[in-house]
Amino acid sequence: MTHPRPGGWFITFEGIDGAGKSTHLPALAQALQAQGRVVLQTREPGGTPLAERLRELLLHEPMDPLCEALLMFAARRDHWQRAIEPALAAGQVVLCDRFTDATFAYQGHGRGFDLGVLDTLERWVQTDAQGRLRQPDLTLWFDVPPAVAAQRLAAVRTPDRFEAEPLAFFERVRAGYAARASAAPERIVRIDATRPLPQVWAEVESVCRARGVLA
């Protein structure tokens, strides 16, 4: 695949909580840095001082689904304008732990929030000065059944407001990711993340090589 735009690559990591995103993101950053690329490792919600403050509220403060969706996009707007776009313009590779696919999966499919409203918010937040809707160049979707993810998480951390949701919620979120992937098969690559770590990593490397992200 030829490089989709001048400047850097924008690569997002998606999947339900416990899928392995945060494990593989720094590994890919290291592999890219070893090849001389400048990498911005970031996450959503978060990635700027304002968006990190919104993250604290989103992860711990009870709120209704509309408020949740609006705050996710408010955090994203700040992150996009102040961190992601400048890094891409400088030719960096941006590796982002979650982006808008997560909003469709969690707020849309998980909470049942109106997908049409999310489409509108996505357009508002990600349309650039030339009127183009910006999307990641590549999205790695780490797919695992919720029961596997829950087992992994139980061993390592105290659940936040999202992680405390029941398995049925994560089944809907997973279905949301599947729907996004079938609507954008060129951009979103499904990775079977139930396999042992070295095999999952080998696939991440091979997808990145095939796309020209890694040499």
Ligand SMILES: Nc1ncnc2c1ncn2[C@@H]1O[C@H](COP(=O)(O)OP(=O)(O)O)[C@@H](O)[C@H]1O
């Ligand atoms: N393929 C895998 N096999 C077994 N354990 C894994 C695998 N991928 C991740 N883990 C473990 O599962 C836990 C959650 O992984 P993490 O990368 O934090 O998930 P996420 O960022 O998607 O929520 C961590 O303890 C991690 O070491």
Ligand SMILES: Cc1cn([C@H]2C[C@H](O)[C@@H](COP(=O)(O)OP(=O)(O)O)O2)c(=O)[nH]c1=O
């Ligand atoms: C970006 C985003 C995250 N989320 C949720 C999913 C996660 O449970 C939570 C925080 O994401 P994440 O950083 O993946 O959590 P952790 O560091 O605990 O792995 O926010 C949404 O519901 N919608 C969104 O648009």
